[in-house]
Amino acid sequence: GNSVTQMEGPVTLSEEAFLTINCTYTATGYPSLFWYVQYPGEGLQLLLKATKADDKGSNKGFEATYRKETTSFHLEKGSVQVSDSAVYFCALITGTSYGKLTFGQGTILTVHP
Amino acid sequence: DAGITQSPRHKVTETGTPVTLRCHQTENHRYMYWYRQDPGHGLRLIHYSYGVKDTDKGEVSDGYSVSRSKTEDFLLTLESATSSQTSVYFCAISESGGTGAYEQYFGPGTRLTVT
Numbered sequence: 001g002n003s004v005t006q007m008e009g010p011v012t013l014s015e016e017a018f019l020t021i022n023c024t025y026t027a028t029g030y031p032s033l034f035w036y037v038q039y040p041g042e043g044l045q046l047l048l049k050a051t052k053a054d055d056k057g058s059n060k061g062f063e064a065t066y067r068k069e070t071t072s073f074h075l076e077k078g079s080v081q082v083s084d085s086a087v088y089f090c091a092l093i094t095g096t097s098y099g100k101l102t103f104g105q106g107t108i109l110t111v112h113p
Numbered sequence: 114d115a116g117i118t119q120s121p122r123h124k125v126t127e128t129g130t131p132v133t134l135r136c137h138q139t140e141n142h143r144y145m146y147w148y149r150q151d152p153g154h155g156l157r158l159i160h161y162s163y164g165v166k167d168t169d170k171g172e173v174s175d176g177y178s179v180s181r182s183k184t185e186d187f188l189l190t191l192e193s194a195t196s197s198q199t200s201v202y203f204c205a206i207s208e209s210g211g212t213g214a215y216e217q218y219f220g221p222g223t224r225l226t227v228t
Contacts (some may be wrong), residue, residue: 004155032215043117043203043219044156089155093215098163099144099207100171101217103155 002027006090006104013080013111021075021107023064023090031092033057033066033073034101038087047075047088080111116140117220119204125226132191134223136204138184144207145187146217147171147179149200156203162187194227201225 007022025031032051036044048057053068062077073090090104116139126132136145144163148156148171158171160179168179176198178190191198204220 006155036219043221044205045219046216049216098161098169099209099215099217100146100158100161101156101205103157105153105155 002031002092002094002102004090004092004102004104006088006107009106010108010110013109015082015111015113016079017111019075019077019080019084019109021088021090021109023073023075023104025071025073025090025092027071027092027094029094031094033064034091034093035062035064035073035075036089036091036103038089038106040086044089080109082111082113085109085111117204117206117218119202119220119223121223122221123224125228126194127228128195129193132194132225134189134202134204134225136187136189136220138187138206140206140208140218141184142206142208142218143184144209145181146205146207147177147187147189148203148205149173149198150203150222151200159189159202191225194225196227199225199227 004025034049035047037047038044048059050057050066056065064075087106089106091101118137120135146161147159157173162168162181180188202223205217207217
C-alpha cells in the first residue's frame, strides 16, 4: 500500500532561518507528490506538487524536488517568516486510487520574530 | 477559492446519538471525500464518492456511512456517535481521480465533540 512519513515535529525557528521538513514515501505505482499547508483554524491548501521524478514544485518561496531514487520529497524554504507558521502535510496519490490522497502525520512549524 | 462549505462548523453531541455532517460544493466536481484529522495521524480517509450514488470505504470507515444523492452534496453520518469519533472532519473535492493536473480542494472543517 501507500504510506508517507514526515519528520517529527514540532519545528521552531527564528525568522529568516532555513527550513527543511523531511518527507519519504512508499507507493504502489508511480505517485504524484504534494505538500499541503494548514493555517490555524482553516482547511488544507495545496502548497506545491510534483508529478514525475526530478520535477521541482515551488510556491511562495517553498520548494520540493521529487527524488525517485531516495523516495523523498523534502520541503525547503530559504528564509521563513512568522506568517509561515502552520502545519505542513506531505501527501501522495497514485493513478489507480480514485484521487485518494495518502497523508503524512503533519509537521507543526512555529516561526518566532 | 473552491466553493466548498461544511455544516455545521462545530457540534457537541452525546454518546449514542446519530450525527450527520454535510458537505456542499458549487464546483460540479465528480469526486468528493471525507477525512478525519487527529493529532499524530494526519488526515485519514473515511469514505469517498466518485459520482452520484457511487461511494466506497476509506481506511477508517467503521462507524460511518455516507450518501450522495446529488453532485453537490456529500453527507457523512455517524449512526451512533462514540467518544473515539471526536475529531475534526474535512470534506474535499476533486475534478478528476488521476494524477497529472490533479488537485484536491478542502473545506473549512467541522469540529465534532462526542461527550
